[in-house]
Amino acid sequence: MNTGQYIERSSAWMPSGPESGVAISSRVRLARNMADAAFPGWAGEEDRIRVWEQLRDLLPACPSIKNYQAAGMDELSGLDKQILFERHLISRELAERSRGSGVVIRDDEVVAVMINEEDHIRLQCIRPGLDIAAAWKEADALDSEIEGSVDFSFSPQLGYLTACPSNVGTGMRASVMLHVPGLVLTKEINAVVKGMAKIGLAVRGLWGEGSEAAGNMFQVSNQMTLGESEEDIVDQLEQIVQEIIEHERNARWRVLEADEHRIHDLAGRAYGILAHAHILTSKEALDLLSDLRLGVDMGIVDLRNECVINELLILSQPGHLQKQEGRKLKATERDIRRAELIRERIKASKNDLDGKEHE
Amino acid sequence: MNTGQYIERSSAWMPSGPESGVAISSRVRLARNMADAAFPGWAGEEDRIRVWEQLRDLLPACPSIKNYQAAGMDELSGLDKQILFERHLISRELAERSRGSGVVIRDDEVVAVMINEEDHIRLQCIRPGLDIAAAWKEADALDSEIEGSVDFSFSPQLGYLTACPSNVGTGMRASVMLHVPGLVLTKEINAVVKGMAKIGLAVRGLWGEGSEAAGNMFQVSNQMTLGESEEDIVDQLEQIVQEIIEHERNARWRVLEADEHRIHDLAGRAYGILAHAHILTSKEALDLLSDLRLGVDMGIVDLRNECVINELLILSQPGHLQKQEGRKLKATERDIRRAELIRERIKASKNDLDGKEHE
Numbered sequence: 041m042n043t044g045q046y047i048e049r050s051s052a053w054m055p056s057g058p059e060s061g062v063a064i065s066s067r068v069r070l071a072r073n074m075a076d077a078a079f080p081g082w083a084g085e086e087d088r089i090r091v092w093e094q095l096r097d098l099l100p101a102c103p104s105i106k107n108y109q110a111a112g113m114d115e116l117s118g119l120d121k122q123i124l125f126e127r128h129l130i131s132r133e134l135a136e137r138s139r140g141s142g143v144v145i146r147d148d149e150v151v152a153v154m155i156n157e158e159d160h161i162r163l164q165c166i167r168p169g170l171d172i173a174a175a176w177k178e179a180d181a182l183d184s185e186i187e188g189s190v191d192f193s194f195s196p197q198l199g200y201l202t203a204c205p206s207n208v209g210t211g212m213r214a215s216v217m218l219h220v221p222g223l224v225l226t227k228e229i230n231a232v233v234k235g236m237a238k239i240g241l242a243v244r245g246l247w248g249e250g251s252e253a254a255g256n257m258f259q260v261s262n263q264m265t266l267g268e269s270e271e272d273i274v275d276q277l278e279q280i281v282q283e284i285i286e287h288e289r290n291a292r293w294r295v296l297e298a299d300e301h302r303i304h305d306l307a308g309r310a311y312g313i314l315a316h317a318h319i320l321t322s323k324e325a326l327d328l329l330s331d332l333r334l335g336v337d338m339g340i341v342d343l344r345n346e347c348v349i350n351e352l353l354i355l356s357q358p359g360h361l362q363k364q365e366g367r368k369l370k371a372t373e374r375d376i377r378r379a380e381l382i383r384e385r386i387k388a389s390k391n392d393l394d395g396k397e398h399e
Numbered sequence: 400m401n402t403g404q405y406i407e408r409s410s411a412w413m414p415s416g417p418e419s420g421v422a423i424s425s426r427v428r429l430a431r432n433m434a435d436a437a438f439p440g441w442a443g444e445e446d447r448i449r450v451w452e453q454l455r456d457l458l459p460a461c462p463s464i465k466n467y468q469a470a471g472m473d474e475l476s477g478l479d480k481q482i483l484f485e486r487h488l489i490s491r492e493l494a495e496r497s498r499g500s501g502v503v504i505r506d507d508e509v510v511a512v513m514i515n516e517e518d519h520i521r522l523q524c525i526r527p528g529l530d531i532a533a534a535w536k537e538a539d540a541l542d543s544e545i546e547g548s549v550d551f552s553f554s555p556q557l558g559y560l561t562a563c564p565s566n567v568g569t570g571m572r573a574s575v576m577l578h579v580p581g582l583v584l585t586k587e588i589n590a591v592v593k594g595m596a597k598i599g600l601a602v603r604g605l606w607g608e609g610s611e612a613a614g615n616m617f618q619v620s621n622q623m624t625l626g627e628s629e630e631d632i633v634d635q636l637e638q639i640v641q642e643i644i645e646h647e648r649n650a651r652w653r654v655l656e657a658d659e660h661r662i663h664d665l666a667g668r669a670y671g672i673l674a675h676a677h678i679l680t681s682k683e684a685l686d687l688l689s690d691l692r693l694g695v696d697m698g699i700v701d702l703r704n705e706c707v708i709n710e711l712l713i714l715s716q717p718g719h720l721q722k723q724e725g726r727k728l729k730a731t732e733r734d735i736r737r738a739e740l741i742r743e744r745i746k747a748s749k750n751d752l753d754g755k756e757h758e
Contacts, residue, residue: 312672319661319664
């Protein structure tokens with residue numbers, strides 16, 4: 041697998057999509073297991089290798105896959121695994137596995153199928169903006185194609201059976217990555233998070249379960265997989281996210297109205313620092329990219345290429361920086377390389393004359 | 400007196416001078432008193448008015464003065480006094496006085512004479528960079544011209560007599576304003592300040608006695624006025640300042656060598672924030688202008704008009720901001736106006752295309 045190919049181009053979710061001023065991306069993930077094999081956690085290595093090889097050979101034949109890369113976890117370096125993780129193509133859990141686990145990724149990165157993570161199959165579709173329905177449609181199509189060739193572990197009463205009971209039923213987790221600086225500035229975010237928990241939604245940080253809510257980004261997903269149809273889950277989540285988006289836009293305009301200069305200052309400083317700093321930690325970069333995104337969304341800062349913020353979110357991660365540099369970097373070296381990358385990209389995304397501005 | 404005239408142009412000390420990478424300006428101040436009148440602190444109002452009027456009428460006749468503005472402290476608004484103070488043309492002490500005290504300022508602001516501050520006459524000359532000798536020469540010439548018309552209080556044993564014994568003798572205070580971020584970064588500044596105290600020099604902040612050392616700027620001056628000739632004081636101070644400058648340059652290069660990226664980061668962020676922030680406190684502006692000045696001096700940031708940093712040092716002060724705005728401003732309003740002014744000037748001092756960069 042050539043992960044260098046990925047870092048030279050945008051992921052499918054990076055350009056603008058519906059409501060992308062607040063909703064960065066929508067994702068649907070389906071958990072599936074083969075009827076004739078033990079769950080990965082119970083299976084012996086031989087069984088896992090058999091399942092991995094069977095699916096690795098079967099998936100490319102699905103019309104939904106076509107152009108793809110595949111790799112066993114034992115074939116990937118630590119750095120390659122990190123790049124796939126940073127691009128949201130594999131989970132931390134899969135990255136920790138070795139022989140008998142692997143991933144198949146469609147070249148546009150919209151579709152990725154993890155094999156022998158917690159379940160035999162974890163297939164995901166990602167879409168830019170708020171478009172869970174589209175992600176679900178693609179995931180569903182691929183799911184049906186796979187189901188044409190293998191027997192899934194399925195109970196007429198419960199639905200799809202999974203390694204963890206929390207996924208039994210639809211096996212579906214639908215999620216939207218939201219950028220909500222307005223709710224953070226007005227301190228309404230805690231109430232919103234609590235409200236979502238009450239109606240059965242989970243709220244997580246940028247890199248999924250257990251990750252911090254850096255850069256004012258939160259991932260909202262359904263908790264329930266049992267007793268509801270996929271369409272109902274998608275519809276409900278879309279509706280709730282629409283409400284959060286409304287709430288977020290409202291908060292932004294209230295903040296702007298209450299103190300216009302504060303928002304201009306936030307966005308201006310973010311642009312100024314990102315375009316001119318020579319040392320940037322991962323945390324500071326995330327926070328400044330959030331402020332810049334807010335400024336761009338609100339028409340305060342004019343970026344020719346808005347996609348650059350999503351690109352930098354991923355490209356400025358440690359694995360991506362090291363892949364680009366072609367060697368391992370110490371944290372201080374990464375901070376320098378990160379600042380350099382961001383300076384170049386931010387300036388290039390303004391008008392061309394800007395490159396001459398400084399240094 | 401039209402203080403609005405001042406804020407529309409640069410002071411005489413603002414352009415580059417000798418060693419101006421470190422030495423911002425040189426100043427000589429002479430304290431003189433009339434033989435036939437009590438010191439201002441002891442004199443009645445009538446006597447003070449007589450002295451003020453006599454000197455106000457006499458000074459313009461001196462060839463060293465010519466084009467000038469004069470004003471009694473009772474004729475000036477609080478804002479006008481603040482502007483003169485911020486431009487280093489009057490002391491805080493004079494600003495607190497009223498009828499019977501005043502100031503005569505040559506139009507280029509090189510020469511300013513305070514009347515009935517602590518002494519009858521406090522005349523000062525300011526020069527850009529390290530050039531105490533030139534400031535002394537001008538002060539000396541004006542002093543002689545005044546002495547041609549009035550009798551100074553003078554003792555053959557002690558020299559010029561002054562209200563405070565610390566000024567008796569030459570009545571001279573020579574000082575240099577230094578920008579020493581290198582010594583601050585290497586933490587050598589404390590040792591340097593102690594060393595200067597040992598050899599009889601005083602170290603103060605940007606706005607003289609009792610003011611804080613903001614923006615890495617320190618004013619170094621002689622303490623001794625007795626038993627030494629003016630030329631000796633000037634020579635000694637110039638020599639010591641030359642040594643400090645050497646020391647500062649050395650510190651800068653060591654810092655750059657030890658961590659090049661840190662200095663580039665400091666200067667880059669300063670430029671980025673100054674050019675893009677929408678709220679700037681006085682303290683933050685001073686600190687960032689210091690970092691920017693360091694970057695310009697070290698060739699890291701390219702400013703077309705280097706004088707702009709000295710201009711902004713003064714123009715961004717509360718009095719100047721309010722004079723430009725034509726009304727009293729709250730602190731929060733000043734922070735907004737300050738950021739606006741600095742943004743405009745910093746951008747204008749880069750190449751012209753830059754103005755289009757942002758917003």
